[in-house]
Amino acid sequence: MKKYSVLTVILAFVLILTACGQSSGNSEKNQTLTVGASAVPHAEILKKAVPLLKKKGIDLKVKVFQDYVLPNKALASKQLDANYFQHIPYLDLYNKQHNTDLVNAGKIHIEPFGIYSKKYTDVSKIKDGATVQISNNKSEQGRILLLLQSKGLVKIKTGVDPVSATLKDIDNIKHLKFLQPIDPAILPKAYEHSAADLYAINTNYALQAKLDPKEDALILEGASSPYANIIAVRKGDQNKKAIKELVNVLHSKTIQDFITKKYKGAVLPVSE
Structure with a gap:
């Protein structure tokens, strides 16, 4: 009986270690962040941010949309974690018309109209x-x-x-x-x-x-336009670490230099 008791304890100990190892492995996996975006320039900018976010433990997935309605529908229904295609006046109007509560998580760039x-x-x-x-x-x-x-x-x-x-x-x-x-x-x-x-x-x-x-x-339009394009999220998600990391990366010198060089003034970076 004693022999079996020792084996039982050893087996239980092994199972606990295995479970701890699996838990540790899961915590080390990168978090996936799915962001909806217009093809140009939004998706192009996000794709440039992929390796920067990878270093921070975030796998950025970019879903391209061709219109201005579906990205907000997808965000409101939790198919997306965020979207990047619109300015605040458009977001405010969308919220009013569709009774949604999407919010601005950060201004990224201006597209002079x-x-x-x-x-x-x-x-x-x-x-x-x-x-x-x-x-x-x-x-x-x-x-x-x-x-x-x-x-x-x-x-x-x-x-x-x-x-x-x-x-x-x-x-x-x-x-x-x-x-x-x-x-x-x-x-x-x-x-x-x-x-x-x-x-x-x-x-x-x-x-x-x-x-x-x-x-x-x-x-x-000039650079002083109030129509900066933003990262939009569901209310409350603007405080999530992954969203803040996304905005910080998009405000980084690497991304701002990319915007300036690629679009030659057609798109202007915003760092606030």
């Missing part, structure tokens, strides 16, 4: 009644109007917050004709056909279409 034209190379030559094609993204209307206002083409009415301004909130100085809004993803293709005089195109879609905002845009 552009107004493009195949018919005009000089803003001063734009004729009265010129046509303007904008997207159906309502959160961008104020941004577009600010650009047009910067060149004296419209004036946002006194007392209206420019960020939330709509087409109803302007004095239309040049009597611009705003065409039926279309999906932002197809604006570059519409621009190629050039049915309108002016096209307001998001920089990520402009870059995908091989447009160079600094060279091709008739009017280009």
Whole structure:
């Protein structure tokens, strides 16, 4: 009996050591962080961050989206840990319209928004009644109007917050004709056909279409824009260590230098 008791104790001890070893092994495994992103420049920037996060014990998985709606749906339904494609005015509008509670975990970059034209190379030559094609993204209307206002083409009415301004909130100085809004993803293709005089195109879609905002845009937003692109997460997750590490890496000199060198001013890094 004594012999069996000793064997039992030894066997139990071995099992405990094995369990401890397995627990230790699991704790050393890298944490997986799945982030949804637009193809350009967001996914490109994230892929550059993969090896940097690997060193911090985080396996970054990037899921590419081609629109502005599905990434937030996927985040809200916990298919993603974070997403990276939008600015705060868009996020605020999405939360309001869909009763979600997604939050900003950190500003990463600005994509200076552009107004493009195949018919005009000089803003001063734009004729009265010129046509303007904008997207159906309502959160961008104020941004577009600010650009047009910067060149004296419209004036946002006194007392209206420019960020939330709509087409109803302007004095239309040049009597611009705003065409039926279309999906932002197809604006570059519409621009190629050039049915309108002016096209307001998001920089990520402009870059995908091989447009160079600094060279091709008739009017280009400056670096002081309030429309910085952010890492968005579910409320409370902004305090998670992996999310903070992600934001810190995207603010690192390595990533900021990459953004500056690759996009040559079409995308501007933000370090706050």
